[in-house]
Amino acid sequence: MNVSNKYDVIIIGGGPAGCATALMLNRHSNLNILVIEKGHYATQRAGESIPPDTRLLFKQLHIWEEFLSDNHDPCLGSRSAWGMPELGYNDFMLNPMGHGWHLNRQKFDQFLCHQVQACGIDFLQDTKVYKSGFKNKKHQISIKVKNGFTFQIESSFVVDASGINSTFAKRNNSKKITDDEMVCITSFYQRRKNSLPDKLTLLEATEYGWWYAAHLPENRIAVALTCDKSFSKFYKINQHKNWIKLLKHTTKNIYKNMQSSQYIQNSIRINLVNSCVLDKIAGQSWLATGDAACTFDPISAGGIYKALTHGISAAKSICQYFDGKVMSLNNYEKLVKSDFNYYLQNKTHLYQLENRWQNSPFWKHRQTYKKSDGVAHRQIADLTL
Numbered sequence: 001m002n003v004s005n006k007y008d009v010i011i012i013g014g015g016p017a018g019c020a021t022a023l024m025l026n027r028h029s030n031l032n033i034l035v036i037e038k039g040h041y042a043t044q045r046a047g048e049s050i051p052p053d054t055r056l057l058f059k060q061l062h063i064w065e066e067f068l069s070d071n072h073d074p075c076l077g078s079r080s081a082w083g084m085p086e087l088g089y090n091d092f093m094l095n096p097m098g099h100g101w102h103l104n105r106q107k108f109d110q111f112l113c114h115q116v117q118a119c120g121i122d123f124l125q126d127t128k129v130y131k132s133g134f135k136n137k138k139h140q141i142s143i144k145v146k147n148g149f150t151f152q153i154e155s156s157f158v159v160d161a162s163g164i165n166s167t168f169a170k171r172n173n174s175k176k177i178t179d180d181e182m183v184c185i186t187s188f189y190q191r192r193k194n195s196l197p198d199k200l201t202l203l204e205a206t207e208y209g210w211w212y213a214a215h216l217p218e219n220r221i222a223v224a225l226t227c228d229k230s231f232s233k234f235y236k237i238n239q240h241k242n243w244i245k246l247l248k249h250t251t252k253n254i255y256k257n258m259q260s261s262q263y264i265q266n267s268i269r270i271n272l273v274n275s276c277v278l279d280k281i282a283g284q285s286w287l288a289t290g291d292a293a294c295t296f297d298p299i300s301a302g303g304i305y306k307a308l309t310h311g312i313s314a315a316k317s318i319c320q321y322f323d324g325k326v327m328s329l330n331n332y333e334k335l336v337k338s339d340f341n342y343y344l345q346n347k348t349h350l351y352q353l354e355n356r357w358q359n360s361p362f363w364k365h366r367q368t369y370k371k372s373d374g375v376a377h378r379q380i381a382d383l384t385l
């Protein structure tokens with residue numbers, strides 16, 4: 001692919017947030033855009049459940065019909081043993097938007113990349129942004145291609161959509177304010193051939209954290225534990241033999257649900273699932289979006305939805321910025337921070353619904369709401385596992 005050495009907008013990261021920003025910018029402007037993605041969508045990616053309302057975002061991005069033709073599994077709601085040992089049901093049947101989806105995440109992210117490329121937007125894969133500078137009112141972005149080749153590209157505006165590491169924002173002195181730190185340890189299973197997929201997400205609270213199971217396309221099941229990092233380290237839950245022992249002895253529903261399925265060797269993954277927000281979400285001709293701006297606990301099942309919504313809002317602000325309305329970046333920052341505070345309130349409410357383990361540090365820690373004021377005076381995220 002021929003890449004120019006000058007762009008109006010460079011987007012770092014080709015995940016849901018970066019792709020939504022690119023698609024929306026392309027619809028509403030004539031700006032010259034480049035998306036840079038360090039991977040090539042060949043490896044397993046975390047996060048698979050999206051709510052029914054996501055269809056509205058696909059329609060806004062003009063990719064709804066194409067999304068449907070990829071045949072992701074419908075998700076009809078959830079069953080949860082949360083606050084009581086018996087399962088309660090939350091059925092999407094009553095939702096006017098219809099059902100949600102359990103995605104093949106790899107295929108979904110690749111699909112978004114193809115949609116961006118189909119619009120004629122320049123898209124580099126296997127290319128990492130490793131340095132950036134600012135000279136003569138332009139960003140100088142240094143990139144390294146997988147084969148080791150490096151070069152520099154100039155851009156008037158930069159979007160940091162690089163996910164949880166917020167690569168560009170951090171280099172521009174933005175700090176993470178962490179409200180909560182947890183880990184999520186996921187294993188993947190292969191269902192028996194011809195067994196019917198369960199179209200409900202299954203959630204189960206335990207004293208030390210909560211589990212979920214979701215049936216995915218291609219006969220797979222994702223089973224995950226979200227708990228404190230210290231608990232996971234102490235009991236070495238990142239080893240499958242310890243993980244499965246814990247699952248077997250502490251859950252009533254999840255273990256039963258995947259008992260006859262086969263563990264996919266070496267599929268266990270550990271991810272940080274912090275709730276955090278940047279103190280500075282936009283700066284001098286740049287902004288951060290998606291997980292680069294703020295991250296949610298997976299209990300919200302809202303990370304992908306949030307990445308798409310904030311990507312769409314980011315694109316609108318950038319168009320206004322290029323029209324001379326510089327305040328648009330401040331407004332975007334306010335919107336993301338307000339969404340983050342709203343999310344924190346909902347999250348606290350959810351954890352308050354579970355009162356069976358009054359002395360459990362895991363539950364006690366998450367049952368008081370502290371409004372984030374957007375200033376980095378709290379703990380800085382520790383990104384080591």
Ligand SMILES: Cc1cc2nc3c(=O)[nH]c(=O)nc-3n(C[C@H](O)[C@H](O)[C@H](O)COP(=O)(O)OP(=O)(O)OC[C@H]3O[C@@H](n4cnc5c(N)ncnc54)[C@H](O)[C@@H]3O)c2cc1C
Binds near residue numbers: 047164307
């Ligand atoms: C265990 C787990 C379970 C989850 N479950 C759900 C769920 O069920 N539902 C849900 O909605 N959300 C879930 N999430 C959250 C969801 O996956 C994220 O919120 C979502 O992927 C955010 O999208 P994004 O585009 O902001 O970031 P990402 O998807 O992280 O994309 C960022 C991209 O930037 C690229 N990149 C990074 N650095 C550079 C660089 N220097 N140069 C070039 N490219 C770079 C990365 O390769 C990546 O492709 C889960 C997350 C985890 C960890």
